[in-house]
Amino acid sequence: MALVVAKFGGSSVATAERIKNVASRLVRRHNAGNQVVCVVSAMGDNTDHLLDLAHSVNPNPSAREMDMLLSTGEQVSVAVLAMAVQALGVPAVSHTGAQVGIVTDESYTAAKIGAIVGVERLRKDLDEGNIVVVAGFQGINEAGEITTLGRGGSDTTAVALAAAVGADYCEIYSDVDGVYTADPRICPKAHRIERLSYDEMLELSANGAGVLQLRAVEFASKYGVVIHARSTFLPDSKGTIIEEAPDRMDTNYSEGVVISGIAHDLSEAKITMRHVPDRSGIAATIFTRLGEMGVNVDIIIQDVSHDGLTDISFTTPMDDVEHITGTVSEICREIGGEGVEINTHIAKVSLVGAGMKSYPGVAAKMFRTLADAKINISMISTSPICISTVVDADECAHAVQALHTAFGLDSEEEENNVKVVR
Amino acid sequence: MALVVAKFGGSSVATAERIKNVASRLVRRHNAGNQVVCVVSAMGDNTDHLLDLAHSVNPNPSAREMDMLLSTGEQVSVAVLAMAVQALGVPAVSHTGAQVGIVTDESYTAAKIGAIVGVERLRKDLDEGNIVVVAGFQGINEAGEITTLGRGGSDTTAVALAAAVGADYCEIYSDVDGVYTADPRICPKAHRIERLSYDEMLELSANGAGVLQLRAVEFASKYGVVIHARSTFLPDSKGTIIEEAPDRMDTNYSEGVVISGIAHDLSEAKITMRHVPDRSGIAATIFTRLGEMGVNVDIIIQDVSHDGLTDISFTTPMDDVEHITGTVSEICREIGGEGVEINTHIAKVSLVGAGMKSYPGVAAKMFRTLADAKINISMISTSPICISTVVDADECAHAVQALHTAFGLDSEEEENNVKVVR
Numbered sequence: 024m025a026l027v028v029a030k031f032g033g034s035s036v037a038t039a040e041r042i043k044n045v046a047s048r049l050v051r052r053h054n055a056g057n058q059v060v061c062v063v064s065a066m067g068d069n070t071d072h073l074l075d076l077a078h079s080v081n082p083n084p085s086a087r088e089m090d091m092l093l094s095t096g097e098q099v100s101v102a103v104l105a106m107a108v109q110a111l112g113v114p115a116v117s118h119t120g121a122q123v124g125i126v127t128d129e130s131y132t133a134a135k136i137g138a139i140v141g142v143e144r145l146r147k148d149l150d151e152g153n154i155v156v157v158a159g160f161q162g163i164n165e166a167g168e169i170t171t172l173g174r175g176g177s178d179t180t181a182v183a184l185a186a187a188v189g190a191d192y193c194e195i196y197s198d199v200d201g202v203y204t205a206d207p208r209i210c211p212k213a214h215r216i217e218r219l220s221y222d223e224m225l226e227l228s229a230n231g232a233g234v235l236q237l238r239a240v241e242f243a244s245k246y247g248v249v250i251h252a253r254s255t256f257l258p259d260s261k262g263t264i265i266e267e268a269p270d271r272m273d274t275n276y277s278e279g280v281v282i283s284g285i286a287h288d289l290s291e292a293k294i295t296m297r298h299v300p301d302r303s304g305i306a307a308t309i310f311t312r313l314g315e316m317g318v319n320v321d322i323i324i325q326d327v328s329h330d331g332l333t334d335i336s337f338t339t340p341m342d343d344v345e346h347i348t349g350t351v352s353e354i355c356r357e358i359g360g361e362g363v364e365i366n367t368h369i370a371k372v373s374l375v376g377a378g379m380k381s382y383p384g385v386a387a388k389m390f391r392t393l394a395d396a397k398i399n400i401s402m403i404s405t406s407p408i409c410i411s412t413v414v415d416a417d418e419c420a421h422a423v424q425a426l427h428t429a430f431g432l433d434s435e436e437e438e439n440n441v442k443v444v445r
Numbered sequence: 446m447a448l449v450v451a452k453f454g455g456s457s458v459a460t461a462e463r464i465k466n467v468a469s470r471l472v473r474r475h476n477a478g479n480q481v482v483c484v485v486s487a488m489g490d491n492t493d494h495l496l497d498l499a500h501s502v503n504p505n506p507s508a509r510e511m512d513m514l515l516s517t518g519e520q521v522s523v524a525v526l527a528m529a530v531q532a533l534g535v536p537a538v539s540h541t542g543a544q545v546g547i548v549t550d551e552s553y554t555a556a557k558i559g560a561i562v563g564v565e566r567l568r569k570d571l572d573e574g575n576i577v578v579v580a581g582f583q584g585i586n587e588a589g590e591i592t593t594l595g596r597g598g599s600d601t602t603a604v605a606l607a608a609a610v611g612a613d614y615c616e617i618y619s620d621v622d623g624v625y626t627a628d629p630r631i632c633p634k635a636h637r638i639e640r641l642s643y644d645e646m647l648e649l650s651a652n653g654a655g656v657l658q659l660r661a662v663e664f665a666s667k668y669g670v671v672i673h674a675r676s677t678f679l680p681d682s683k684g685t686i687i688e689e690a691p692d693r694m695d696t697n698y699s700e701g702v703v704i705s706g707i708a709h710d711l712s713e714a715k716i717t718m719r720h721v722p723d724r725s726g727i728a729a730t731i732f733t734r735l736g737e738m739g740v741n742v743d744i745i746i747q748d749v750s751h752d753g754l755t756d757i758s759f760t761t762p763m764d765d766v767e768h769i770t771g772t773v774s775e776i777c778r779e780i781g782g783e784g785v786e787i788n789t790h791i792a793k794v795s796l797v798g799a800g801m802k803s804y805p806g807v808a809a810k811m812f813r814t815l816a817d818a819k820i821n822i823s824m825i826s827t828s829p830i831c832i833s834t835v836v837d838a839d840e841c842a843h844a845v846q847a848l849h850t851a852f853g854l855d856s857e858e859e860e861n862n863v864k865v866v867r
Binding site: 169 | 465501502509510514517521528529543589591
C-alpha cells in the first residue's frame with residue numbers, strides 16, 4: 024500500500040466531465056489499496072472570470088482581497104471533485120489550504136509556504152478510508168488571512184503536502200506526459216525521459232522546460248519528495264520520475280556523460296551597457312542596484328576590456344524590461360557608460376546533464392555543433408550540470424534540433440544511460 | 446457616531462454595477478461618521494450555478510461538500526464588494542464566516558449559530574477605519590468544517606453580528622422598502638409600517654410576510670437588536686424599524702387596539718383525518734408521531750365530537766405533504782379513523798397586532814368581516830397578538846383586502862396608533 028499525493032491542474036478539472044475523469048482515476052488508485060491525497064487547481068478559466076469581475080469594480084484591487092477572491096476557485100474544485108468521488112461510492116472529503124494548515128508568509132498573491140501544521144487532520148481522513156482533496160495554490164498566514172502562492176503554487180502545494188504526510192511519491196498530472204529531451208513542438212525527435220535527478224530537473228525548469236514549476240522542484244529536492252510527472256489524458260503513459268539519484272546504470276556500466284535534455288527559453292531579453300569604464304566594483308554596483316529593484320537577472324557576461332572600457336550584458340525576463348529600462352539607463356549614465364542596448368529577440372538554449380562537469384569536451388562539442396549549424400552564440404553560461412547559450416530567437420528551433428541530434432538524443436533506445444521511449 | 450450592520454441580499458449584489466451601488470451606499474454611511482459592517486449574500490444566481498455544477502457530478506452530494514461549495518459564493522461577494530469600496534478611496538477588508546468566528550452546530554446546510562468568537566478582529570478592523578464586509582449565510586463548526594446556515598441565513602448572520610459587536614442597529618436591505626400592512630401585490634391600499642415590535646414582526650413573518658426571515662427576527666428579539674428593514678433600490682425610503690417597544694403613542698393617547706397588519710400564506714396544505722374515535726390521548730399519538738418525522742405542524746383543530754367520532758385537521762408546509770402522506774394514512778388506520786383528506790388549495794390569513802388580546806371584539810370583527818364578504822372560514826387559531834383563519838385559496842386576496850379596510854389600515858394618516866405612510 025502506498026500513500027500517493029496526486030496533483031491535477033486547471034485544465035484537468037475544467038469541466039464536470041473532466042472532473043469525473045479525475046475522480047475515476049483517484050478511485051482506481053484508492054481501490055488498488057493506496058491512500059490517496061489529491062491537490063487541485065481552480066477549474067479552467069474560473070480564475071480569469073474572477074479577475075474580470077475584480078477589475079470591473081476596481082482597476083487596482085488590494086492584494087489581500089484578490090487572494091480572498093481567487094482562493095474561491097480551488098475551493099469550488101475540491102468540493103466538486105470530492106462530490107464526484109462520492110458518486111463513485113468512495114468516501115471523500117475536501118479541505119481548503121487553511122483547513123490543512125498550509126501556513127504561508129504575508130506576501131499576498133505570491134506567498135511562500137512556511138509550514139504545514141494540519142497534517143493530523145488529513146491523516147485521520149485517510150485512515151478513515153477517505154480520498155482527501157486539498158485546494159492547491161492557497162494557504163493562510165499567521166494572522167489567519169487567506170493567501171495565494173502565485174505562479175506554480177498548486178505544484179508546490181502538492182509537493183509540500185507529500186513531504187508533510189510522508190507520501191511515497193507526488194504525481195503531477197498535466198497535459199503533457201512527462202519531461203522530454205526537448206520541447207516536442209520544436210523538436211519532433213524529442214523523447215520522454217524516464218528518470219531525472221532533482222538537479223537536472225531544476226536546470227531544465229530554470230531554463231525553460233514548463234512541465235514542472237521550478238519552486239516545486241526546489242521544494243521536492245529539499246525534502247526528498249519523489250515527483251512523478253504524468254499525463255492526465257494518457258493514463259497508460261509512464262511519465263517521468265524525478266528523484267535524488269535516479270538509477271540509470273542498471274543496464275549500462277559506461278561512465279559516459281549523461282545528457283538529459285535540451286531546454287529553451289524565449290521569454291528573456293538581453294540588456295547590454297556599452298563601453299562602461301572597466302574599474303573594480305562596477306558589476307557589483309550595477310547588480311546591487313538591480314537586486315534592490317527586485318529584478319531577476321539570469322546570465323551575466325562582462326566582455327574582455329578594451330582601452331579600459333567593457334560591455335556588460337545580462338538577461339532578464341521580458342516582462343520586467345519595460346519597468347527597469349529607466350533605472351538601467353540611469354545606472355549606465357552614473358557609471359560613465361555610453362548607452363544601453365536592449366534585445367528582446369533572443370533565445371536561451373541549454374544543455375542539461377548530470378556528470379557533465381567531468382567532461383570538458385561537452386561544452387566544446389556544443390559550441391562546435393552550433394557553429395557547424397551556422398548559429399552565432401552571443402552569451403554563454405555554465406553550471407556543473409548545465410551549459411546555456413544565448414542565440415538569435417529565429418535560430419532557436421534549429422539550435423535545439425542540432426544539439427538533440429549531436430548529443431545522441433534522437434535514438435529510441437537507451438542512450439547515454441538515459442532511457443528514452445517514444 | 447453609530448455602529449451599523451447593513452445586510453444586502455443576493456439581488457442587491459447580482460452584478461458588478463449593483464455591487465458598486467452598494468459600495469457607494471456604504472461609503473456614504475462611513476463618511477457620515479459611522480462605523481460600518483456589511484453582510485452580503487452570494488451574487489444573484491451564483492448559488493444556482495454552483496448547485497447545477499454539483500448535481501452534474503453527483504445527484505446526491507454530501508451536505509458537507511455542498512457547504513464547502515456554496516460558501517464560496519459569499520466569499521466572492523465580500524471580496525468584490527471590499528474591492529469596490531476600496532475603489533472609492535475608503536479602506537475595506539472582507540472576512541469569511543470562519544474568519545470572524547461564526548461558530549455553528551454540526552448541521553450542514555442548515556446550521557444554527559452557537560457563538561460568535563471573532564469579534565475583536567472585526568472591531569480592530571473598524572477602529573482602523575475600515576468598512577468591514579462579512580460573508581453571510583456561513584460559519585464554521587467546532588471541528589473547523591465550513592457550514593451554511595440555510596434559508597434566511599444571511600439575515601441571521603447580520604443580526605447575530607449586530608448583537609455581538611453591540612451595533613446601534615441592523616439594517617436589512619431587500620427589494621421591498623419595509624414591512625407593509627399587507628402584501629401590496631394583492632392589497633393595493635397597503636402601506637408601509639413605520640415601527641413594529643419583535644412580537645408583531647414574529648407573527649407577521651411566521652404567517653407569511655416574506656420581508657424578514659423568522660429566525661433572524663427571533664435572534665433580534667432575543668438579543669434586543671433593532672432591525673431596520675430598508676430598500677436597496679429606494680435610498681430615500683424610510684423602511685420599517687423593528688424593536689422591543691415601539692413608541693407609537695406619541696401623538697395619540699387612545700388605548701385603542703393596535704392592528705399592525707394582515708399577513709397571508711399560500712404555502713400550506715390542510716390535512717384532515719376523518720371520523721377518528723374521540724378518546725383521550727388521540728391527538729398526542731398523532732402529533733408525537735408527526736413530530737418524530739420532523740414534520741412542521743402549524744394550526745391544529747379538533748372538531749366537536751359526534752357519536753364518539755371527531756375530525757382532526759392540521760396545516761403543514763405544502764412541500765412536506767408528499768413525503769408525509771403515507772405516514773399520516775398509516776396513523777389514521779392505526780387509530781381507527783375513516784380516512785385522510787388533503788386540501789392544498791388553502792390560504793392562511795392572519796390579523797396581527799399588539800394588545801389585541803385585551804379586545805375580544807377584534808376576533809368577532811374579523812369573523813364578521815369575512816362573513817360579510819361571503820368568505821367561509823375552515824380553521825381558526827389565536828395567539829395573544831394574532832388571529833389566523835384558513836380560507837379557500839381563491840378568497841385570499843379578497844379576505845386580505847376586506848380585513849385591511851375593516852381594520853382601518855387603508856388610511857394614509859395615523860391609524861390605530863400605527864403610523865403609516867405611502
